[in-house]
Amino acid sequence: MTQPRIDPRTQRRSSAARRVRDLLRSAVVHEEFPAGALPGELELMLLFSASRQVIRDALTLLRDEGLVKRVQGTGTFSVASKVRHSFSHLHGPEPAREVVSHRVLSVSREVAAPRVAERLGIPAGSGCGVIEYLTVLGEEPYYVCTAYLPPQLLFVAERGTSVTEWYTIYESAGFELGVTDQAVEAIVADEQVAALLCVAPGSPLMLFERLVRDRTGRPLEYAFARVRGDRLALITQLRRPRPTGQEG
Structure with a gap:
């Protein structure tokens, strides 16, 4: 069976988002964010030397796992600590x-x-x-x-x-x-x-x-x-x- 060809840029972005997701998940699990509020997108971009889209992809992955929720105009918060x-x-x-x-x-x-x-x-x-x-x-x-x-x-x-x-x-x-x-x-x-x-x-x-x-x-x-x-x-x-x- 032939594997579908993935654009190298898409693959790099996806890999970067998964790495950011893993590091953010660990920080959430260990309750490193006061009151469960994650840093804003700009701060996360600086922390991980990543593009805005990579940060948004990582937050979407965490949201899909049910670990965080994004509140429009307010920010991203952990839903429940592990x-x-x-x-x-x-x-x-x-x-x-x-x-x-x-x-x-x-x-x-x-x-x-x-x-x-x-x-x-x-x-x-x-x-x-x-x-x-x-x-x-x-x-x-x-x-x-x-x-x-x-x-x-x-x-x-x-x-x-x-x-x-x-x-x-x-x-x-x-x-x-x-x-x-x-x-x-x-x-x-x-x-x-x-x-x-x-x-x-x-x-x-x-x-x-x-x-x-x-x-x-x-x-x-x-x-x-x-x-x-x-x-x-x-x-x-x-x-x-x-x-x-x-x-x-």
Whole structure:
């Protein structure tokens, strides 16, 4: 299949706009603009040594992502700050300006599926607790979660509506949290999840699969949290291992 020929000038402009977009997105995510107001076009042109059209293209890309809005005669503003989720320790969302709350959607007792039983360390075919809840930032849905628990801990999870950070329900019940296994992957929203998160079906999400343990290694919770991709930025620091045989 022959690729359509793109004018070199158009390609250079498009590449420049994407680079500016990436740098502006990073600044928005890290809340570097006071009150969420981005600099004006002229200032951005000077900052990035770019043409007015490149700046406008970059702002259009950010607007299409839903990260900024342009107000005629006023300027460009970030619509919603992303939650910066650090992988240095176990924690819930820590937004700077919004209140975090949890809404329990359903609570039930079910026969544990084989993987659930294995993850929770309970006998195959035995019962487990299942709780589904929605985490909200301010008034905006952030993620929806399905959590499986040993049946005796279901009453603990039902306290989730009274805390701002989900994991504190276990600590308040006397459990000292230990190591949590967590896997993250990119997915899209199905119709039911999209309705709960107020996004369009097919919108990008991040799936967090986690196994929470106490200090003794006993499993407390096996869960799947579907997080809005437009509200999340994953932050971590990575160290490069020393080459094999190199002395410290």
